[in-house]
Amino acid sequence: MTKPDEQTVAAWAMLLRAHRAAYEGVEAALKAAGMPPLAWYDALLELRKARAPLRLQALEARLLLPQYNISRIADRLADAGYAEKSVDPADGRGRMLAITRQGRGVLKRMWPVYAGAIEAQMGAHLTPAEAARLAALLARIAGA
Amino acid sequence: MTKPDEQTVAAWAMLLRAHRAAYEGVEAALKAAGMPPLAWYDALLELRKARAPLRLQALEARLLLPQYNISRIADRLADAGYAEKSVDPADGRGRMLAITRQGRGVLKRMWPVYAGAIEAQMGAHLTPAEAARLAALLARIAGA
DNA sequence: GCTTGTTACATGCACCTGCATTGAAACGCC
DNA sequence: GGCGTTTCAATGCAGGTGCATGTAACAAGC
Numbered sequence: 001m002t003k004p005d006e007q008t009v010a011a012w013a014m015l016l017r018a019h020r021a022a023y024e025g026v027e028a029a030l031k032a033a034g035m036p037p038l039a040w041y042d043a044l045l046e047l048r049k050a051r052a053p054l055r056l057q058a059l060e061a062r063l064l065l066p067q068y069n070i071s072r073i074a075d076r077l078a079d080a081g082y083a084e085k086s087v088d089p090a091d092g093r094g095r096m097l098a099i100t101r102q103g104r105g106v107l108k109r110m111w112p113v114y115a116g117a118i119e120a121q122m123g124a125h126l127t128p129a130e131a132a133r134l135a136a137l138l139a140r141i142a143g144a
Numbered sequence: 145m146t147k148p149d150e151q152t153v154a155a156w157a158m159l160l161r162a163h164r165a166a167y168e169g170v171e172a173a174l175k176a177a178g179m180p181p182l183a184w185y186d187a188l189l190e191l192r193k194a195r196a197p198l199r200l201q202a203l204e205a206r207l208l209l210p211q212y213n214i215s216r217i218a219d220r221l222a223d224a225g226y227a228e229k230s231v232d233p234a235d236g237r238g239r240m241l242a243i244t245r246q247g248r249g250v251l252k253r254m255w256p257v258y259a260g261a262i263e264a265q266m267g268a269h270l271t272p273a274e275a276a277r278l279a280a281l282l283a284r285i286a287g288a
Numbered sequence: 289g290c291t292t293g294t295t296a297c298a299t300g301c302a303c304c305t306g307c308a309t310t311g312a313a314a315c316g317c318c
Numbered sequence: 319g320g321c322g323t324t325t326c327a328a329t330g331c332a333g334g335t336g337c338a339t340g341t342a343a344c345a346a347g348c
Binding site for chain 1: 146147148149150151152153154155156157158159160161162163164165166167208259260262263265266267269270272273274275276277278279281282283284285286287
Binding site for chain 3: 319320321322323324325326327328329330331332333334335336337338339340341342343344345346347348
């Protein structure tokens with residue numbers, strides 16, 4: 001366990017602050033527009049990209065969320081009518097989740113709000129080149 | 145509401161991933177060592193830096209957490225014996241919070257674990273110069 | 289085809305957060 | 319100095335998260 005240098009500690013502190021500021025800004029924008037939270041967007045996006053019902057397991061692998069959270073988000077999406085659950089015909093233990101027409105609709109309505117918030121929180125403070133450098137640096141941490 | 149460019153969206157996505165990875169790593173390290181969560185560390189650190197009992201308001205301003213969260217963290221620290229609450233003699237509405245001997249102790253024991261986790265999650269993936277650049281970029285977002 | 293083990297989700301519980309509201313104390317104003 | 323207003327914290331409630339465990343379906347070995 002070596003100790004972090006000063007710059008690393010500063011980067012950590014800023015990671016916390018920047019994330020909180022940006023994240024809260026985005027969530028607040030969605031809420032203000034009467035939209036579901038960010039987590040739903042990610043899940044619905046994966047379901048749409050998949051172009052077919054997805055096993056909860058597969059969703060878990062894509063979203064990198066713990067199993068119990070996937071289970072619950074699937075329930076919430078289904079309750080809201082944005083997704084539909086079914087049993088995997090090939091394996092009675094497995095559950096499939098598919099985006100519904102309404103789910104596609106809400107995704108489409110969410111994007112302008114989401115995009116605007118990303119621009120306000122991030123884009124407004126960075127040039128494209130800076131954003132690219134930031135993304136590259138963060139990727140090193142994320143990829144850990 | 146202009147739309148974010150591609151680099152900005154990438155930076156946003158990486159901010160989410162990097163934060164989650166690093167944050168969970170740090171919290172897990174603290175928990176594994178039987179230590180309190182990160183939020184307590186921050187609060188206790190402010191109390192120690194203050195070198196005198198702090199008004200909850202002052203703590204709120206420093207930690208940038210909502211009022212009700214400050215109120216509750218103060219209770220938890222007090223319950224755990226790491227801080228002591230009292231009424232502001234100059235204003236009966238105000239509550240003061242002071243770090244206790246035990247609070248100083250836990251702060252001291254937490255730091256090596258915390259520092260090791262920061263190094264593992266961040267330092268191990270960045271040179272000091274990169275960390276400095278990252279911190280500077282993130283500060284722009286945090287300072288919003 | 290029954291037992292034993294494993295896999296895929298679901299869920300009870302404890303805790304934490306956000307929001308709205310309450311209660312207490314201080315302040316302003318006449 | 320009494321009364322409405324403002325400020326400082328606390329808290330009831332609804333909902334989200336993590337952890338540990340429960341339940342159902344499948345698989346393997348015999």
